[in-house]
Amino acid sequence: MVDRRGEIHHVIVGDQKEIVIPDLSEFGFGMKRTRSIRCIHTHLKDEALTQDDLTDLALLRLDMIAAVGVANDGLPGHIYVARLIPPNEEGKAYKVLDKVLFHQQNLDLEDLLNDIDKELSLSRERIDVEKGDRAVIVSASLKSKSDQEDSIEELRELARTAGVAVLDAVIQRPKVLHPRYLMGEGKIKELIIKSLQGGANLIIFDQDLSPTQVKSIGEMTDMRVIDRTQLILDIFARRAHSRDGKVQVELAQLKYLLPRLVGTGKALSKLAGGIGGRGPGEMKLEIDRRRIRDRIVHLERELEHLGSARRQRKERRVQSGIPIVSIVGYTNAGKSSLLNSLTKSSVKTEDLLFATLDTSSRRLRFPREREIIITDTVGFIKELPEDLLGAFRATLDELKDAHLLLHVVDISNPRFEQQMESVDKIMRDLGIDNIEQLIVFNKMDKCDEELVKILCQRYNAVAVSAIYPETLLPLLTAMEERLF
Ligand SMILES: Nc1nc2c(ncn2[C@@H]2O[C@H](COP(=O)(O)OP(=O)(O)OP(=O)(O)O)[C@@H](O)[C@H]2O)c(=O)[nH]1
Ligand SMILES: [Mg+2]
Known part of the structure; x- marks a missing residue:
């Protein structure tokens, strides 16, 4: 994995079938739709880029992916290169360049990277990039299309209320709901790729995601993925003004978060972020289940306490x-x-x-x-x-x-x-x-x-x-x- 200055960031040793690309979340997107890092790897039988290579390119938002083929004599054969491209009519995320013999390749890397920067820069588009989150909203359900359309319209309103710009709305009607991704694995990858290419930094599901789904989708991308409930909780968190309201909302957020605290904490950081990392999200990773439970107990006590004032008010009113x-x-x-x-x-x-x-x-x-x-x-x-x-x-x-x-x-x-x-x-x-x-x-x-x-x-x-x-x-x- 090589960065823009030509510095090598990771050396990955795989087997003849695959390499495992490490977590790249340290390479942020900034104002671009690429992480500004490229992957150069070997193909032992001098074969072209595979679908997996190309999916990785699009899913991980690399500048480009290159495979150096190994010829029969063990020396470099061809070099195969694909690069990201901006959103387009055909909905393609990348372009595969013509293969050339390794020693004849005369790619002007600097030119190419400049082009990529220019084409993939977000400011080219009318998206108000400075202003909060940019989301793709999604409904995947067995319900009828018109029910889903109604529901997603409301989700759009909720997003607007939360200060999120909605770039695109996607409706899916899978035959069965996937236990891990809600929709099929191919479809979810497509969705993530399309969202990233469009410049989104957030996907919002109209359906509530199970803890397993949060984890599985979280493993696929470091993009933030939230559901309708979280969006509503987030809106409540920004709107609660009274002590009563704040305590109640934080309590609700923590209770929703608790069963979704799974795995390495990578998923947690995304989940807990909510929109703009409000509420419990600010405490992020360092909070384990135990501390959340303690906090819940504490808040419940506070609520109880606040309740006595409420009861007095109420009594006066009833009397x-x-x-x-x-x-x-x-x-x-x-x-x-x-x-x-x-x-x-x-x-x-x-x-x-x-x-x-x-x-x-x-x-x-x-x-x-x-x-x-x-x-x-x-x-x-x-x-x-x-x-x-x-x-x-x-x-x-x-x-x-x-x-x-x-x-x-x-x-x-x-x-x-x-x-x-x-x-x-x-x-x-x-x-x-x-x-x-x-x-x-x-x-x-x-x-x-x-x-x-x-x-x-x-x-x-x-x-x-x-x-x-x-x-x-x-x-x-x-x-x-x-x-x-
Ligand atoms: N045209 C029209 N607009 C109205 C009428 N009543 C309320 N609105 C508008 O509808 C919007 C929502 O009104 P609110 O009174 O805040 O609604 P609410 O039920 O208190 O909403 P929440 O507190 O958010 O649940 C505002 O923009 C109002 O100006 C009405 O009779 N006619
Ligand atoms: Mg009101």
């Missing part, structure tokens, strides 16, 4: 006898906007997922001196990570005290029915499905009026536009009827 209305719903449905409009307050709202992590309560006064407490909560999402739900259970437990739940639905979202189902399921899991519920169809300004009417009848719902307070009267009336 006051004032009716409690809690707003629940899918993330980005407009829950915080509704709270703001109803109570003229200013909880942060954003067109990103999971803008709200901490609950906030406000008072709302009806005519005739009637008063209620209204609470905004964290948004739900389909397949909300188990550990996250567990971690937020304490916060979400407050929902049990509600006299009425406002289930806010973004009626302008084409997937609103699936979203309602996901929310219903989570409400069942939390044991709050027995509380009276009022369905609020939000963002009606973005929909056809007639259609909204029909849907309201079908679901016995009230339609509003949370950002236009003048639309809220029917909702207020319905709430008053239900509560008093």
